[in-house]
Amino acid sequence: MRKMNTPKRIPGGKPQGAREVAMSVLHNVETRGAYSGLELNQALNAAELSRPDAALATELVYGTIQRLNTIDYELGKRVKGWPRKVEPWVRSLLRLSYYQLRWLSRVPAHAVVDEAVRIAKKRGHAGIGGLVNGVLRGLLRDGFDTVLPAELSAAERISLNQSHPLWLVERWVERFGERATENMCAAGNEHPRASARVNPLRGTREQIVSGMTDAGMEVLPSALAEAGIVAIKAGNLGHTDWYRQGFISIQDESSMLVAAVADPKPGMRVLDCCAAPGGKSTHMAERMRNEGVVIANDVHPHKEALIRQQADRLGLSIVETTTGDALGLSERIAPESCDVVLLDAPCSGLGVIRRKPEIKWNKTEDDIASLAQLQGKLLEQAQSMVKPGGALVYSTCTIASEENEDVVRAFLINHPEYALDPVWPEEVLAPLRESGNLPDGFEGMLQLLPQMFGSDGFFIARMRKKLR
């Protein structure tokens, strides 16, 4: 879903109903490069849909973006000049209708077609209505199995069946093999599970799981993160008193491993270079039992308040927020003054495709190369503030060796005073070992893949600065 140069408005005024809202969001994501999450929130607020309709619009937006490759492949067989020669809003309408007919069986097929034709006529003309009617009824007649030509490569087949861009699938097949890549892409199409992190200053995981269960929520302790709770059927955890009163934070289970690997102790001085919205800063402060200091820095001034709000909600007074480019941090923070420095770097996000599906269509190999350069520079800054004997932790939510292992290896070549540190807390290593996901000869770098635990794809490396 690359941004096009000539954005056009959808004719026919304000969107009404779930499908029109979804269509307008998809249109804006494609034509203006808008973020699906932000765009959807704004559209839902403006349209004042009922809860079921808002849920349907949400499902249509995310599902259509997730399955875009497969949808376009199938529509390309039926619509002349697809997709370029078709009006962008008609494209969005056909795509979301295809998604609904193939993957959302709870809506009767005739209702999907009738509604799509109604929207096409209302916003276009009878001719567009006829096109939409013909395409959708043809699909209903012929069925929805994607039959691919036998001569396709494994990567081409996975790309079309699992709807991921070919360049990405080719890289992953080369590195992880066909089976793991297919599983990874399938995991990328799953709905993300909601999970929460327990604030140990307010209660234990057992207490909170049992309190939630008593309240009728279906939750489980995380198999990956010691502080994690996975929601099976629990509604929006962010709307509960557990959240409002600081018992829990909403965080992915993989993300929870980062503070566990950093493992700061009470009384330490800790720096989080790229901290907003504060998930890992607050987690580290919790693990430090609110003793010591966590300096939470981010480049964007408006994000400082987000970190502050989280720290206040959780009752963490040791989180000190600062704003500035992490590339200039060493001008503001004394050299070798921190026991632990975390660089949770900006990255291509290929591990969080489940949450932000447009990443698949917006990111390019050039983005990976330029992010890798920035990450190398950020790590260079971050290291200068680590005390001798202290820890430097580097993490990303992506699955690209250039942004992960290569950044760390290049750094270590230039910094013989650092070494990878494989001595991670047993709470992190045990679940990895027991599930067969701890690499042989583990050196202190871990690439978590989304299919391993159903959590985000994440990379974590822990390095130690040698004592002089």
Ligand SMILES: C[S@@+](CC[C@H](N)C(=O)[O-])C[C@H]1O[C@@H](n2cnc3c(N)ncnc32)[C@H](O)[C@@H]1O
């Ligand atoms: C992966 S997110 C951090 C998530 C955060 N650690 C958490 O767990 O909530 C990366 C953050 O880096 C920030 N960022 C990007 N470039 C930066 C820079 N040059 N200096 C400082 N922060 C930066 C972004 O604003 C973004 O909030």
